[in-house]
Amino acid sequence: MKRREFLKKTSLAYPALAAVGTSEIFIQKTPPVKSVIIIGSGLAGLSATRKLLEKGIKVTILEARNRAGGRVFSHKPTTAPGNVIELGAEWVGASHESLIALCNEFKLELVDNRFQSDVTINGQHAKAGAWKMGEQAEKFWENKTSIWEAMTEAEKNALDKTDWWRILTQRGFNEKDLAIRELLDSTDFGESIRHVSGYAAFAEYAESSPNNEMDLKIRGGNSMLIDKMVEAIGADKILLNHQVKNISQDKGVKVSCENGKTFQADRLICTAPTWSLMQINWMPVLSARYLEALNALQYARIGKFPMVFSEKFWEREDFDMVTDTPAHYFYHGTKDQNTTGGVLICYATGDKADVLASVSKDQRRAIILDALKPAFGDVSKYVNEELMYYWGQDAFSRGAYAFYGKNQWLTLRMELGKPQGLCHFAGEHLADWQGFMEGAINSGEEAATQILAG
Numbered sequence: 001m002k003r004r005e006f007l008k009k010t011s012l013a014y015p016a017l018a019a020v021g022t023s024e025i026f027i028q029k030t031p032p033v034k035s036v037i038i039i040g041s042g043l044a045g046l047s048a049t050r051k052l053l054e055k056g057i058k059v060t061i062l063e064a065r066n067r068a069g070g071r072v073f074s075h076k077p078t079t080a081p082g083n084v085i086e087l088g089a090e091w092v093g094a095s096h097e098s099l100i101a102l103c104n105e106f107k108l109e110l111v112d113n114r115f116q117s118d119v120t121i122n123g124q125h126a127k128a129g130a131w132k133m134g135e136q137a138e139k140f141w142e143n144k145t146s147i148w149e150a151m152t153e154a155e156k157n158a159l160d161k162t163d164w165w166r167i168l169t170q171r172g173f174n175e176k177d178l179a180i181r182e183l184l185d186s187t188d189f190g191e192s193i194r195h196v197s198g199y200a201a202f203a204e205y206a207e208s209s210p211n212n213e214m215d216l217k218i219r220g221g222n223s224m225l226i227d228k229m230v231e232a233i234g235a236d237k238i239l240l241n242h243q244v245k246n247i248s249q250d251k252g253v254k255v256s257c258e259n260g261k262t263f264q265a266d267r268l269i270c271t272a273p274t275w276s277l278m279q280i281n282w283m284p285v286l287s288a289r290y291l292e293a294l295n296a297l298q299y300a301r302i303g304k305f306p307m308v309f310s311e312k313f314w315e316r317e318d319f320d321m322v323t324d325t326p327a328h329y330f331y332h333g334t335k336d337q338n339t340t341g342g343v344l345i346c347y348a349t350g351d352k353a354d355v356l357a358s359v360s361k362d363q364r365r366a367i368i369l370d371a372l373k374p375a376f377g378d379v380s381k382y383v384n385e386e387l388m389y390y391w392g393q394d395a396f397s398r399g400a401y402a403f404y405g406k407n408q409w410l411t412l413r414m415e416l417g418k419p420q421g422l423c424h425f426a427g428e429h430l431a432d433w434q435g436f437m438e439g440a441i442n443s444g445e446e447a448a449t450q451i452l453a454g
Protein backbone atom coordinates (compact mmCIF):
# COMPACT_ATOMS: atom_id res chain seq x y z
CA MET A 1 0.00 0.00 0.00
CA LYS A 2 1.31 3.46 -0.83
CA ARG A 3 1.56 5.98 1.99
CA ARG A 4 -1.15 7.98 0.26
CA GLU A 5 -3.53 5.03 0.21
CA PHE A 6 -3.08 4.21 3.87
CA LEU A 7 -5.15 6.96 5.42
CA LYS A 8 -7.73 6.94 2.63
CA LYS A 9 -8.53 3.29 3.38
CA THR A 10 -8.53 3.72 7.13
CA SER A 11 -10.46 7.03 7.06
CA LEU A 12 -13.44 5.27 5.53
CA ALA A 13 -13.74 3.53 8.86
CA TYR A 14 -14.01 6.75 10.94
CA PRO A 15 -17.81 7.17 10.98
CA ALA A 16 -18.26 3.50 11.87
CA LEU A 17 -15.66 3.76 14.63
CA ALA A 18 -17.40 6.78 16.13
CA ALA A 19 -20.76 5.02 16.00
CA VAL A 20 -19.53 2.00 17.93
CA GLY A 21 -18.00 4.27 20.54
CA THR A 22 -14.21 4.06 20.18
CA SER A 23 -14.33 7.76 20.91
CA GLU A 24 -15.24 8.45 24.53
CA ILE A 25 -17.85 10.98 23.43
CA PHE A 26 -21.21 9.26 22.90
CA ILE A 27 -23.55 11.52 21.03
CA GLN A 28 -26.42 10.26 18.93
CA LYS A 29 -26.02 11.46 15.38
CA THR A 30 -29.29 12.56 13.84
CA PRO A 31 -29.25 12.78 10.05
CA PRO A 32 -29.97 14.53 7.83
CA VAL A 33 -27.42 17.26 8.47
CA LYS A 34 -28.70 20.71 7.48
CA SER A 35 -26.02 23.02 8.87
CA VAL A 36 -22.29 22.88 9.56
CA ILE A 37 -19.90 25.26 11.31
CA ILE A 38 -16.35 25.23 10.02
CA ILE A 39 -13.46 26.52 12.11
CA GLY A 40 -10.79 28.05 9.86
CA SER A 41 -10.72 29.53 6.37
CA GLY A 42 -7.50 27.87 5.19
CA LEU A 43 -7.57 25.48 2.26
CA ALA A 44 -9.04 22.67 4.41
CA GLY A 45 -11.95 24.82 5.58
CA LEU A 46 -12.63 26.33 2.16
CA SER A 47 -12.54 22.91 0.44
CA ALA A 48 -14.88 21.34 2.98
CA THR A 49 -17.24 24.29 2.56
CA ARG A 50 -17.42 23.95 -1.21
CA LYS A 51 -18.30 20.28 -0.94
CA LEU A 52 -21.03 20.87 1.63
CA LEU A 53 -22.54 23.83 -0.25
CA GLU A 54 -22.83 21.62 -3.35
CA LYS A 55 -25.22 19.43 -1.32
CA GLY A 56 -27.30 22.38 -0.14
CA ILE A 57 -25.97 22.38 3.42
CA LYS A 58 -25.79 25.72 5.24
CA VAL A 59 -22.19 26.52 6.15
CA THR A 60 -20.71 29.19 8.41
CA ILE A 61 -16.92 29.59 8.53
CA LEU A 62 -15.47 31.13 11.68
CA GLU A 63 -11.97 32.51 11.17
CA ALA A 64 -9.80 33.91 13.95
CA ARG A 65 -7.54 36.03 11.72
CA ASN A 66 -8.47 39.21 9.87
CA ARG A 67 -7.92 37.44 6.53
CA ALA A 68 -8.79 34.13 4.87
CA GLY A 69 -6.13 31.63 3.72
CA GLY A 70 -4.32 30.68 6.94
CA ARG A 71 -0.91 29.34 5.99
CA VAL A 72 -1.30 30.45 2.36
CA PHE A 73 -0.08 34.02 2.65
CA SER A 74 1.22 35.98 -0.36
CA HIS A 75 2.85 39.36 0.20
CA LYS A 76 3.72 42.34 -2.01
CA PRO A 77 6.88 44.04 -0.69
CA THR A 78 6.50 47.83 -0.73
CA THR A 79 10.04 48.46 -1.98
CA ALA A 80 9.69 46.06 -4.91
CA PRO A 81 6.53 47.10 -6.76
CA GLY A 82 5.16 44.40 -9.04
CA ASN A 83 6.74 41.55 -7.06
CA VAL A 84 4.83 38.96 -5.06
CA ILE A 85 6.45 36.61 -2.55
CA GLU A 86 5.10 33.80 -0.42
CA LEU A 87 5.39 34.06 3.35
CA GLY A 88 3.63 30.69 3.74
CA ALA A 89 3.14 27.91 1.16
CA GLU A 90 5.38 28.31 -1.90
CA TRP A 91 5.33 25.34 -4.29
CA VAL A 92 2.49 23.61 -6.11
CA GLY A 93 3.61 20.00 -6.63
CA ALA A 94 3.31 18.32 -10.01
CA SER A 95 1.51 15.38 -8.31
CA HIS A 96 -0.93 17.63 -6.45
CA GLU A 97 -3.96 16.81 -8.53
CA SER A 98 -6.68 18.49 -6.46
CA LEU A 99 -4.74 21.74 -6.17
CA ILE A 100 -3.95 21.79 -9.88
CA ALA A 101 -7.60 21.03 -10.68
CA LEU A 102 -8.68 23.99 -8.55
CA CYS A 103 -6.19 26.27 -10.33
CA ASN A 104 -7.58 25.10 -13.68
CA GLU A 105 -11.17 25.60 -12.53
CA PHE A 106 -10.43 29.19 -11.52
CA LYS A 107 -8.23 29.80 -14.56
CA LEU A 108 -5.15 30.54 -12.48
CA GLU A 109 -1.89 30.17 -14.34
CA LEU A 110 0.74 27.83 -12.92
CA VAL A 111 4.33 28.82 -13.65
CA ASP A 112 7.56 26.89 -13.35
CA ASN A 113 9.13 27.29 -9.90
CA ARG A 114 11.95 24.74 -10.03
CA PHE A 115 15.45 25.56 -8.82
CA GLN A 116 19.00 24.25 -9.22
CA SER A 117 20.77 24.08 -5.88
CA ASP A 118 24.17 25.55 -5.04
CA VAL A 119 25.81 24.38 -1.81
CA THR A 120 27.96 26.42 0.60
CA ILE A 121 29.63 24.39 3.33
CA ASN A 122 32.54 25.49 5.52
CA GLY A 123 32.84 28.73 3.56
CA GLN A 124 33.27 26.87 0.25
CA HIS A 125 30.69 27.64 -2.42
CA ALA A 126 29.89 25.01 -5.09
CA LYS A 127 27.56 25.87 -7.95
CA ALA A 128 24.68 23.61 -8.97
CA GLY A 129 26.09 20.71 -10.98
CA ALA A 130 29.54 21.11 -9.42
CA TRP A 131 28.84 19.16 -6.23
CA LYS A 132 27.88 15.54 -5.64
CA MET A 133 27.34 13.10 -2.81
CA GLY A 134 29.47 9.95 -2.52
CA GLU A 135 28.89 7.09 -4.96
CA GLN A 136 26.78 4.94 -2.60
CA ALA A 137 24.64 7.88 -1.56
CA GLU A 138 24.06 9.02 -5.14
CA LYS A 139 23.10 5.45 -6.10
CA PHE A 140 20.61 5.16 -3.26
CA TRP A 141 19.10 8.54 -4.09
CA GLU A 142 18.69 7.62 -7.73
CA ASN A 143 17.03 4.28 -6.89
CA LYS A 144 15.02 5.27 -3.80
CA THR A 145 11.63 4.78 -5.47
CA SER A 146 12.35 1.23 -6.64
CA ILE A 147 13.93 0.38 -3.28
CA TRP A 148 10.79 1.63 -1.50
CA GLU A 149 8.47 -0.22 -3.86
CA ALA A 150 10.36 -3.49 -3.35
CA MET A 151 9.81 -3.35 0.42
CA THR A 152 7.00 -5.27 2.12
CA GLU A 153 4.35 -3.40 4.16
CA ALA A 154 5.91 -4.75 7.36
CA GLU A 155 9.36 -3.50 6.32
CA LYS A 156 7.98 -0.06 5.48
CA ASN A 157 6.00 0.17 8.71
CA ALA A 158 9.09 -0.74 10.73
CA LEU A 159 10.75 2.44 9.42
CA ASP A 160 8.34 4.54 11.51
CA LYS A 161 10.29 3.32 14.56
CA THR A 162 13.47 4.98 13.39
CA ASP A 163 14.54 8.32 11.87
CA TRP A 164 15.58 9.41 8.40
CA TRP A 165 19.21 10.20 9.44
CA ARG A 166 19.69 6.64 10.74
CA ILE A 167 18.23 5.10 7.60
CA LEU A 168 20.68 7.10 5.47
CA THR A 169 23.64 6.02 7.65
CA GLN A 170 22.54 2.41 7.16
CA ARG A 171 22.42 2.99 3.40
CA GLY A 172 26.11 4.00 3.25
CA PHE A 173 25.89 7.81 3.47
CA ASN A 174 29.20 9.22 4.76
CA GLU A 175 29.62 12.27 7.02
CA LYS A 176 29.69 14.73 4.11
CA ASP A 177 26.65 13.14 2.43
CA LEU A 178 24.75 13.29 5.72
CA ALA A 179 25.64 16.96 6.16
CA ILE A 180 24.28 17.73 2.68
CA ARG A 181 21.09 15.72 3.22
CA GLU A 182 20.57 17.36 6.61
CA LEU A 183 20.69 20.79 4.96
CA LEU A 184 18.48 19.82 2.03
CA ASP A 185 15.92 17.53 3.67
CA SER A 186 15.40 19.59 6.81
CA THR A 187 13.97 22.33 4.56
CA ASP A 188 11.18 19.86 3.73
CA PHE A 189 10.42 18.65 7.25
CA GLY A 190 11.26 21.90 9.01
CA GLU A 191 13.35 20.19 11.68
CA SER A 192 16.46 17.98 11.74
CA ILE A 193 16.39 14.68 9.86
CA ARG A 194 17.60 13.08 13.09
CA HIS A 195 14.06 13.45 14.44
CA VAL A 196 11.70 12.86 11.53
CA SER A 197 9.90 9.51 11.17
CA GLY A 198 11.87 7.30 8.77
CA TYR A 199 8.60 6.09 7.25
CA ALA A 200 7.27 9.60 6.60
CA ALA A 201 10.56 10.74 5.07
CA PHE A 202 11.22 7.70 2.89
CA ALA A 203 7.63 7.68 1.62
CA GLU A 204 7.78 11.40 0.86
CA TYR A 205 10.91 11.12 -1.26
CA ALA A 206 9.97 7.82 -2.93
CA GLU A 207 6.41 8.81 -3.86
CA SER A 208 6.84 12.47 -4.84
CA SER A 209 7.59 14.06 -8.20
CA PRO A 210 11.27 14.00 -9.27
CA ASN A 211 11.64 17.54 -7.97
CA ASN A 212 10.02 16.56 -4.67
CA GLU A 213 6.87 18.58 -5.44
CA MET A 214 8.89 21.84 -5.68
CA ASP A 215 7.56 22.34 -9.18
CA LEU A 216 5.14 25.22 -9.77
CA LYS A 217 3.48 28.24 -8.28
CA ILE A 218 0.47 30.39 -9.03
CA ARG A 219 1.25 33.48 -11.11
CA GLY A 220 0.37 36.53 -9.03
CA GLY A 221 0.70 34.61 -5.75
CA ASN A 222 -0.83 31.53 -4.15
CA SER A 223 -3.35 33.73 -2.29
CA MET A 224 -5.07 34.25 -5.66
CA LEU A 225 -6.53 30.77 -5.18
CA ILE A 226 -7.84 31.72 -1.75
CA ASP A 227 -9.44 34.88 -3.21
CA LYS A 228 -11.15 32.85 -5.94
CA MET A 229 -12.43 30.23 -3.49
CA VAL A 230 -13.76 32.91 -1.14
CA GLU A 231 -15.53 34.58 -4.06
CA ALA A 232 -17.06 31.26 -5.18
CA ILE A 233 -18.22 30.42 -1.65
CA GLY A 234 -19.47 33.94 -0.89
CA ALA A 235 -17.50 36.21 1.44
CA ASP A 236 -20.62 36.62 3.62
CA LYS A 237 -20.26 32.99 4.78
CA ILE A 238 -16.77 33.65 6.20
CA LEU A 239 -16.76 35.56 9.47
CA LEU A 240 -13.29 37.03 10.05
CA ASN A 241 -12.01 37.99 13.53
CA HIS A 242 -14.13 35.21 15.04
CA GLN A 243 -11.78 33.17 17.22
CA VAL A 244 -13.61 30.13 18.57
CA LYS A 245 -13.13 29.73 22.32
CA ASN A 246 -15.80 27.20 23.42
CA ILE A 247 -17.46 24.23 21.75
CA SER A 248 -20.24 22.25 23.38
CA GLN A 249 -22.16 19.40 21.86
CA ASP A 250 -25.39 17.71 22.80
CA LYS A 251 -28.12 17.28 20.16
CA GLY A 252 -26.21 19.77 17.99
CA VAL A 253 -23.05 21.83 18.28
CA LYS A 254 -22.87 25.24 20.02
CA VAL A 255 -19.87 27.47 19.51
CA SER A 256 -18.90 30.74 21.15
CA CYS A 257 -16.18 33.13 20.03
CA GLU A 258 -13.83 35.49 21.80
CA ASN A 259 -15.90 38.45 20.51
CA GLY A 260 -18.97 37.11 22.36
CA LYS A 261 -20.85 35.84 19.28
CA THR A 262 -22.46 32.39 19.44
CA PHE A 263 -23.44 29.94 16.70
CA GLN A 264 -25.27 26.62 16.43
CA ALA A 265 -25.28 23.88 13.81
CA ASP A 266 -25.88 20.15 13.36
CA ARG A 267 -22.17 19.38 12.93
CA LEU A 268 -18.76 21.02 13.09
CA ILE A 269 -15.51 20.64 11.18
CA CYS A 270 -12.44 21.93 12.99
CA THR A 271 -9.51 22.69 10.68
CA ALA A 272 -7.47 24.57 13.27
CA PRO A 273 -3.84 23.50 13.72
CA THR A 274 -3.50 21.40 16.87
CA TRP A 275 -2.04 24.28 18.94
CA SER A 276 -5.23 26.28 18.39
CA LEU A 277 -7.46 23.27 18.80
CA MET A 278 -6.01 22.78 22.27
CA GLN A 279 -6.79 26.38 23.27
CA ILE A 280 -10.52 25.72 22.77
CA ASN A 281 -12.69 24.56 25.71
CA TRP A 282 -14.40 21.38 24.53
CA MET A 283 -17.58 20.21 26.28
CA PRO A 284 -17.62 17.29 26.75
CA VAL A 285 -13.84 17.09 26.86
CA LEU A 286 -12.05 15.34 24.01
CA SER A 287 -11.33 11.66 24.54
CA ALA A 288 -8.22 10.75 26.53
CA ARG A 289 -6.63 9.13 23.48
CA TYR A 290 -7.34 12.19 21.38
CA LEU A 291 -5.77 14.48 23.99
CA GLU A 292 -2.75 12.22 24.26
CA ALA A 293 -2.23 12.43 20.50
CA LEU A 294 -2.65 16.23 20.54
CA ASN A 295 -0.04 16.51 23.26
CA ALA A 296 2.41 14.34 21.33
CA LEU A 297 2.37 16.14 17.96
CA GLN A 298 4.90 18.91 17.27
CA TYR A 299 4.97 21.46 14.44
CA ALA A 300 8.03 22.44 12.42
CA ARG A 301 9.78 25.72 13.22
CA ILE A 302 10.22 27.49 9.90
CA GLY A 303 11.04 31.15 9.46
CA LYS A 304 11.06 33.12 6.25
CA PHE A 305 13.38 36.15 6.24
CA PRO A 306 13.01 37.68 2.75
CA MET A 307 15.53 40.29 1.61
CA VAL A 308 14.48 42.70 -1.10
CA PHE A 309 17.48 43.59 -3.29
CA SER A 310 17.76 46.36 -5.86
CA GLU A 311 19.58 43.96 -8.22
CA LYS A 312 19.32 40.27 -8.93
CA PHE A 313 23.05 39.70 -8.35
CA TRP A 314 22.46 35.93 -8.20
CA GLU A 315 21.82 36.09 -11.96
CA ARG A 316 20.15 32.68 -12.38
CA GLU A 317 16.35 32.90 -12.20
CA ASP A 318 16.37 29.32 -10.84
CA PHE A 319 18.91 30.06 -8.09
CA ASP A 320 18.69 28.42 -4.70
CA MET A 321 21.37 27.45 -2.21
CA VAL A 322 21.76 25.57 1.06
CA THR A 323 24.37 26.79 3.52
CA ASP A 324 25.70 25.40 6.80
CA THR A 325 25.11 28.78 8.49
CA PRO A 326 22.08 29.77 10.60
CA ALA A 327 20.64 31.39 7.43
CA HIS A 328 20.29 27.80 6.18
CA TYR A 329 18.58 28.08 2.76
CA PHE A 330 18.07 30.77 0.12
CA TYR A 331 15.79 30.72 -2.91
CA HIS A 332 14.81 33.26 -5.49
CA GLY A 333 11.34 34.28 -4.30
CA THR A 334 10.58 36.39 -7.36
CA LYS A 335 11.58 33.88 -10.04
CA ASP A 336 10.62 35.03 -13.57
CA GLN A 337 8.68 38.04 -12.29
CA ASN A 338 10.62 40.31 -14.67
CA THR A 339 10.70 43.31 -12.40
CA THR A 340 13.58 45.55 -11.36
CA GLY A 341 15.33 44.01 -8.40
CA GLY A 342 14.15 40.88 -6.70
CA VAL A 343 13.80 38.96 -3.48
CA LEU A 344 15.98 36.24 -2.03
CA ILE A 345 14.08 34.37 0.63
CA CYS A 346 16.20 33.20 3.50
CA TYR A 347 14.38 30.14 4.82
CA ALA A 348 15.59 28.69 8.11
CA THR A 349 14.32 25.67 10.03
CA GLY A 350 14.39 24.36 13.59
CA ASP A 351 16.85 26.00 16.01
CA LYS A 352 18.27 28.14 13.19
CA ALA A 353 14.87 29.73 12.61
CA ASP A 354 14.51 30.34 16.35
CA VAL A 355 17.91 32.06 16.42
CA LEU A 356 17.25 34.26 13.38
CA ALA A 357 13.87 35.29 14.78
CA SER A 358 15.20 36.21 18.22
CA VAL A 359 18.42 38.15 17.45
CA SER A 360 18.38 41.88 16.72
CA LYS A 361 17.64 43.15 13.21
CA ASP A 362 21.30 44.13 12.75
CA GLN A 363 22.50 40.69 13.84
CA ARG A 364 20.01 39.00 11.54
CA ARG A 365 21.12 41.09 8.56
CA ALA A 366 24.78 40.29 9.35
CA ILE A 367 24.06 36.53 9.54
CA ILE A 368 22.17 36.55 6.23
CA LEU A 369 24.68 38.70 4.34
CA ASP A 370 27.64 36.68 5.73
CA ALA A 371 26.00 33.48 4.47
CA LEU A 372 25.87 34.97 0.95
CA LYS A 373 29.53 36.13 0.96
CA PRO A 374 31.26 32.94 -0.24
CA ALA A 375 29.01 32.94 -3.32
CA PHE A 376 28.62 36.67 -4.05
CA GLY A 377 30.94 38.74 -1.84
CA ASP A 378 29.54 41.75 0.02
CA VAL A 379 26.03 42.47 -1.32
CA SER A 380 24.93 44.83 1.47
CA LYS A 381 24.72 47.77 -0.96
CA TYR A 382 21.80 46.10 -2.77
CA VAL A 383 19.56 45.66 0.34
CA ASN A 384 16.30 47.63 0.03
CA GLU A 385 14.09 45.96 2.63
CA GLU A 386 14.22 43.16 5.20
CA LEU A 387 11.13 41.15 6.07
CA MET A 388 10.41 38.37 8.49
CA TYR A 389 7.65 35.89 9.21
CA TYR A 390 8.43 33.30 11.88
CA TRP A 391 5.83 30.53 11.87
CA GLY A 392 7.18 29.08 15.13
CA GLN A 393 5.54 32.07 16.83
CA ASP A 394 2.42 32.32 14.68
CA ALA A 395 -0.48 32.91 17.07
CA PHE A 396 -2.66 30.15 15.59
CA SER A 397 -0.26 27.39 14.49
CA ARG A 398 2.97 27.84 16.52
CA GLY A 399 4.71 26.18 13.58
CA ALA A 400 4.67 25.87 9.80
CA TYR A 401 3.14 22.40 9.56
CA ALA A 402 2.94 19.20 11.58
CA PHE A 403 6.17 17.33 12.21
CA TYR A 404 5.80 13.58 12.66
CA GLY A 405 8.67 12.11 14.67
CA LYS A 406 9.58 8.50 15.37
CA ASN A 407 6.64 6.16 16.06
CA GLN A 408 4.13 8.88 15.19
CA TRP A 409 3.28 8.66 11.50
CA LEU A 410 1.29 5.43 11.69
CA THR A 411 -0.39 6.16 15.01
CA LEU A 412 -1.03 9.85 15.82
CA ARG A 413 -2.58 10.81 12.49
CA MET A 414 -5.10 7.99 12.76
CA GLU A 415 -6.15 9.11 16.23
CA LEU A 416 -6.36 12.82 15.38
CA GLY A 417 -8.54 12.13 12.35
CA LYS A 418 -11.29 10.39 14.35
CA PRO A 419 -14.47 12.42 14.86
CA GLN A 420 -15.35 13.34 18.43
CA GLY A 421 -19.12 13.09 18.61
CA LEU A 422 -20.54 15.64 16.17
CA CYS A 423 -17.15 17.26 15.54
CA HIS A 424 -15.00 16.23 12.61
CA PHE A 425 -11.41 17.24 11.93
CA ALA A 426 -9.44 18.34 8.89
CA GLY A 427 -6.19 20.14 8.12
CA GLU A 428 -2.83 19.39 6.57
CA HIS A 429 -1.71 17.53 9.72
CA LEU A 430 -4.19 14.72 8.99
CA ALA A 431 -3.53 14.22 5.29
CA ASP A 432 -1.55 11.71 3.26
CA TRP A 433 0.00 14.76 1.55
CA GLN A 434 0.81 16.08 5.01
CA GLY A 435 2.55 19.48 5.09
CA PHE A 436 1.21 20.45 1.66
CA MET A 437 -1.68 22.57 0.34
CA GLU A 438 -2.86 19.42 -1.44
CA GLY A 439 -3.15 17.64 1.90
CA ALA A 440 -5.23 20.47 3.36
CA ILE A 441 -7.63 20.33 0.40
CA ASN A 442 -7.95 16.54 0.53
CA SER A 443 -8.52 16.50 4.28
CA GLY A 444 -11.25 19.17 4.05
CA GLU A 445 -13.05 17.24 1.35
CA GLU A 446 -12.74 14.01 3.34
CA ALA A 447 -14.26 15.59 6.46
CA ALA A 448 -17.17 16.88 4.37
CA THR A 449 -17.59 13.39 2.90
CA GLN A 450 -17.73 11.90 6.40
CA ILE A 451 -20.57 14.29 7.29
CA LEU A 452 -22.45 13.65 4.06
CA ALA A 453 -22.14 9.89 4.68
CA GLY A 454 -24.17 10.41 7.90
Ligand SMILES: Cc1cc2nc3c(=O)[nH]c(=O)nc-3n(C[C@H](O)[C@H](O)[C@H](O)COP(=O)(O)OP(=O)(O)OC[C@H]3O[C@@H](n4cnc5c(N)ncnc54)[C@H](O)[C@@H]3O)c2cc1C
Pocket residue numbers: 039040041042043044045062063064065068069070071072087088089090091092093242243244245271272273276277280302304391396397399400401426427428429434435436437438439440
Ligand atom coordinates in the same frame (compact mmCIF):
# COMPACT_ATOMS: atom_id res chain seq x y z
C1 LIG B 1 6.54 28.45 5.75
C2 LIG B 1 5.62 27.46 5.09
C3 LIG B 1 5.99 26.89 3.89
C4 LIG B 1 5.13 26.00 3.25
N1 LIG B 1 5.47 25.53 2.01
C5 LIG B 1 4.57 24.82 1.31
C6 LIG B 1 4.81 24.51 -0.05
O1 LIG B 1 5.82 24.92 -0.63
N2 LIG B 1 3.86 23.79 -0.73
C7 LIG B 1 2.71 23.37 -0.12
O2 LIG B 1 1.89 22.72 -0.79
N3 LIG B 1 2.46 23.65 1.17
C8 LIG B 1 3.36 24.37 1.90
N4 LIG B 1 3.08 24.72 3.18
C9 LIG B 1 1.96 24.09 3.87
C10 LIG B 1 0.60 24.72 3.54
O3 LIG B 1 0.66 26.10 3.73
C11 LIG B 1 -0.41 24.10 4.50
O4 LIG B 1 -0.38 22.69 4.40
C12 LIG B 1 -1.86 24.53 4.25
O5 LIG B 1 -1.95 25.86 3.85
C13 LIG B 1 -2.65 24.28 5.53
O6 LIG B 1 -4.02 24.55 5.33
P1 LIG B 1 -5.05 24.21 6.50
O7 LIG B 1 -6.37 24.64 6.03
O8 LIG B 1 -4.84 22.82 6.96
O9 LIG B 1 -4.57 25.12 7.75
P2 LIG B 1 -4.52 26.70 7.86
O10 LIG B 1 -4.16 27.32 6.58
O11 LIG B 1 -3.64 26.99 9.02
O12 LIG B 1 -6.02 27.09 8.21
C14 LIG B 1 -6.55 26.96 9.50
C15 LIG B 1 -7.26 28.26 9.84
O13 LIG B 1 -7.88 28.11 11.12
C16 LIG B 1 -7.82 29.36 11.75
N5 LIG B 1 -8.01 29.15 13.19
C17 LIG B 1 -7.15 28.58 14.06
N6 LIG B 1 -7.71 28.56 15.28
C18 LIG B 1 -8.93 29.11 15.18
C19 LIG B 1 -9.97 29.36 16.12
N7 LIG B 1 -9.86 29.04 17.41
N8 LIG B 1 -11.09 29.95 15.67
C20 LIG B 1 -11.23 30.30 14.36
N9 LIG B 1 -10.26 30.08 13.45
C21 LIG B 1 -9.14 29.50 13.86
C22 LIG B 1 -6.45 29.89 11.38
O14 LIG B 1 -6.34 31.28 11.54
C23 LIG B 1 -6.34 29.45 9.92
O15 LIG B 1 -6.76 30.47 9.05
C24 LIG B 1 3.91 25.63 3.84
C25 LIG B 1 3.54 26.22 5.05
C26 LIG B 1 4.37 27.14 5.66
C27 LIG B 1 3.93 27.79 6.93
